[in-house]
Every structure is written in structure tokens, then in C-alpha cells.
Amino acid sequence: MMKVLALTGGIASGKSSALDLMRQMVPEFASFDADASARHLLSQTDVIDQLACLFPEAVVEGKIDRSVLRQIIFSHPPAKQKLESLLHPLIRKECLASLAQARKSGEVRLFVADIPLFYENQFHFGQEYELLIAAEPELQIHRLQIRNGWQRAEALAVIEAQMSLVDKIQLSKSVIWNQSGLDSLQLQLKMFLKHIGIEN
């Protein structure tokens, strides 16, 4: 029987790292990545055409400049809402299609959807389990400075636009603290998977 898990957490909390580890730990594994879905959608002509009307400065030579778009939406809440109204229904559709495909294959033991805004948007897709990857804001900022080369203010703009860690912890059924090394993350994931009946 396939288990369906929603994986969430703030920016740079370690969701992709957790997803990669689970992929290595569980042989019959399938996943959906909402950020990858958004990137794919932003390369489609019909979406680019709509964004060219909404945010002309974010379209350069017929392509979306994601860095410009990020600066627009995180400094202007109504712009963020417009982008989300366009993309979220499409991301949701892709998530449901990916889940349906995993079910149909009959070979998947664990399906994980990495949904950064799972709690902000009440992005329910038929998940049976929810797992929050938690890291404190100072560590998120540090990781973004290193991984993305961002300034502190750029990182803070995104973190402040997301639900606070405390609020997410209150909503979440399971939490993994990702504040030390990958070994600790892997160990906690192993325990979580055992808890939901997936031995590895």
C-alpha cells in the first residue's frame, strides 16, 4: 500500500536534502517538487505571456528572470498574490497528476510531495502524513547567504513572507529539526519512516 507524505518547511530549511535522503533510503519511491513545478510552468509560453502583462519588467528576451520576479513579489504583497493566483492552481494540478501516476504504477511504497507553502495555502492533496523540516531563521539566513549568495535583507524578505516557524510547528503532525549535520537529518528521517511503517 502506497503511503502519501506532505513534506514542508521554510526556505532553506532542508526539504530538498530530506527528499534526497528519503529517495536513497526507500527503493520504491516517487516524489513531486512544487518549486520544480513552478520553474517548469514559468518556462511555458502561455504563462510567460500572462506574466508579461502583469510584470513586464520580469520578462527579458521572452524569458522570465526569476530573480527580478522574486524581488517584485517579496517587496509587494499584491504582486505575490497575483503570481500565486496564476501558478498555485497549476502546481496543484501537476501534484495531483504526479500522485495519480505513482498510484497507477502500483510499484511505489512512498510518495512524497515537497510543498513549501503547504500550511500557508492549506495545500491538501490527499496526504496521510505531514512532516515539517524545521530550522531557525538565523540558520536559514546563513544557508541562503552561502548557497544563494544572498544579502541578509533578501533572505529576510522571503522568511518574513512565510508563516512563522512557531505557527508551523503548532500545525504540523511531525517535526524534524535540521539544525545539525546531514547524519542527524538522516537518523531522524529513518525514525520517522519507521514510525509510519516504512522499514529501510
Ligand SMILES: CC(C)(COP(=O)(O)OP(=O)(O)OC[C@H]1O[C@@H](n2cnc3c(N)ncnc32)[C@H](O)[C@@H]1O)[C@@H](O)C(=O)NCCC(=O)NCCS
Ligand atoms: C518567486 C520565484 C520566481 C523565485 O524563483 P527562485 O528560483 O529564486 O526560487 P525557488 O522557486 O527555487 O523558490 C525557493 C523558495 O522560495 C520560497 N517561495 C517561493 N515562492 C514563494 C511564495 N509565493 N511565498 C512564499 N515563499 C515562496 C519557498 O520557500 C521556495 O522553496 C519562484 O519561487 C516562484 O515562481 N514562486 C511562485 C510559486 C510558488 O508559490 N511556489 C511555492 C510553491 S508551494
Ligand SMILES: Nc1ncnc2c1ncn2[C@@H]1O[C@H](COP(=O)(O)OP(=O)(O)OP(=O)(O)O)[C@@H](O)[C@H]1O
Ligand atoms: N543538515 C544539514 N547540514 C548541513 N547543510 C545542510 C543541512 N540541511 C541542508 N543543508 C544545506 O542548506 C541549504 C538548504 O538546504 P535545502 O536545499 O535542502 O533546503 P530547501 O528547504 O529545499 O530550500 P529551498 O526552500 O530554498 O528550496 C543547502 O545548501 C543544503 O546543502
